[in-house]
Amino acid sequence: MSEEDDWPATRLVSAGRRREWTAGIVNPPVWRASTILFEDVADLRAAVKTPNDRLYYGRRGTPTQWSLAEALTELEPGAAGTMLYPSGVAAIVGALQAVLKPGDELLMVDSAYDPTRAFCTHVLAPLGITARYYDPLIGSGIADVVSEKTRAIFLESPGSLTMEVQDIPAIVAVARERGIVTLIDNTWATPVLFPAMAHGIDFSILSCTKYIGGHSDLMMGSVTASAAHWDRLRRTAQLHGQCVGPDDAWLTSRGLRTLGARLKAHGENGLTVAHWLKEQPEIARVLHPALPDCPGHAYWKRDFKGASGLFSFVFNGGDDAARTRFIDALTHFGIGFSWGGYESLALPIEPVSIRTATSWQSEGPLVRLHIGLEDPADLIRDLASALEHFRQTAD
Numbered sequence: 194m195s196e197e198d199d200w201p202a203t204r205l206v207s208a209g210r211r212r213e214w215t216a217g218i219v220n221p222p223v224w225r226a227s228t229i230l231f232e233d234v235a236d237l238r239a240a241v242k243t244p245n246d247r248l249y250y251g252r253r254g255t256p257t258q259w260s261l262a263e264a265l266t267e268l269e270p271g272a273a274g275t276m277l278y279p280s281g282v283a284a285i286v287g288a289l290q291a292v293l294k295p296g297d298e299l300l301m302v303d304s305a306y307d308p309t310r311a312f313c314t315h316v317l318a319p320l321g322i323t324a325r326y327y328d329p330l331i332g333s334g335i336a337d338v339v340s341e342k343t344r345a346i347f348l349e350s351p352g353s354l355t356m357e358v359q360d361i362p363a364i365v366a367v368a369r370e371r372g373i374v375t376l377i378d379n380t381w382a383t384p385v386l387f388p389a390m391a392h393g394i395d396f397s398i399l400s401c402t403k404y405i406g407g408h409s410d411l412m413m414g415s416v417t418a419s420a421a422h423w424d425r426l427r428r429t430a431q432l433h434g435q436c437v438g439p440d441d442a443w444l445t446s447r448g449l450r451t452l453g454a455r456l457k458a459h460g461e462n463g464l465t466v467a468h469w470l471k472e473q474p475e476i477a478r479v480l481h482p483a484l485p486d487c488p489g490h491a492y493w494k495r496d497f498k499g500a501s502g503l504f505s506f507v508f509n510g511g512d513d514a515a516r517t518r519f520i521d522a523l524t525h526f527g528i529g530f531s532w533g534g535y536e537s538l539a540l541p542i543e544p545v546s547i548r549t550a551t552s553w554q555s556e557g558p559l560v561r562l563h564i565g566l567e568d569p570a571d572l573i574r575d576l577a578s579a580l581e582h583f584r585q586t587a588d
């Protein structure tokens with residue numbers, strides 16, 4: 194295996210930058226368009242026959258969107274193509290719509306991002322598509338859960354909030370044997386840390402809003418599909434009128450080029466902070482995939498090339514008021530939802546009410562941290578002083 198196979202640093206820089214799309218400009222420029230003008234009627238008729246291979250109509254994109262989509266495809270060895278969506282949730286929805294039909298059953302991981310679950314409840318169920326939830330640590334036990342109606346298995350690894358790492362190869366093996374489609378929300382790892390298609394997954398979904406954009410200033414989603422599913426994915430997205438603006442695609446491409454360097458720094462800083470937290474008496478458990486306390490840690494070690502900067506921890510006792518004092522006392526951590534930017538964030542989280550297939554027990558309240566590109570020594574000082582506020586008894 195070459196260094197390039199191990200960490201796609203070179204591909205991140207060169208992917209999608211076809212000269213016919215960029216005319217030599219380094220970052221593929223913004224092409225804005227709705228109408229495309231044809232040479233003559235014969236040219237128009239030829240375009241109708243091959244709309245995906247040329248400028249055709251703004252909704253089908255321009256070299257700005259094509260370049261980003263191709264770059265994301267190149268990052269997933271074994272992939273046939275990528276569709277772009279205006280958000281990560283729209284990408285999850287687009288992938289599920291490409292696969293499921295009334296009467297089908299979907300196996301959904303119990304640690305899925307909450308809006309993914311909400312789509313199953315409020316859109317899929319009324320269409321006659323049933324979602325059944327499974328334990329994220331089920332592994333090859335998924336064989337006992339699938340039924341005749343199971344059309345797809347949805348994974349998210351590590352899971353949202355509680356970070357369980359799944360035994361992806363075991364689940365993929367069962368799915369392949371039974372002809373079941375697999376989809377993964379790969380936002381935490383990105384294809385840099387986990388090339389999902391190379392592990393046999395059929396659809397790799399990203400909220401590019403997070404690490405791909407990397408600067409907390411855009412919304413974007415993507416779905417990358419294997420050859421068997423690519424045409425259907427593209428057709429479904431087109432039928433739903435999905436498209437993204439060229440400015441956002443351009444900004445996302447710009448972020449993508451530094452993804453490798455940023456992920457390394459997020460990973461190193463995150464681990465430094467996670468190791469420090471683990472030693473603090475106020476903390477019961479640090480749910481970081483690279484630490485043994487994290488459920489599924491062994492699978493992370495076996496399958497992933499590294500860690501990004503998002504993880505959670507559980508306080509050793511205490512209540513919501515103490516947790517609130519802790520978060521409010523932080524000065525380098527913003528309080529906000531969308532992680533993956535260059536800045537650190539802290540968020541109070543409540544996994545208990547979200548689960549249905551498994552129950553969540555914990556020693557105290559939980560906090561999710563995103564570790565940004567600041568000096569980790571500053572972040573640790575900040576956390577240490579906020580812990581003093583956690584210890585204070587309420588007046």
Ligand SMILES: Cc1ncc(COP(=O)(O)O)c(C=O)c1O
Nearest residue numbers: 280281282306378380400402413
């Ligand atoms: C794991 C995961 N998947 C998907 C999404 C949705 O992405 P977006 O906010 O771009 O819709 C999020 C957003 O927080 C997320 O954390």
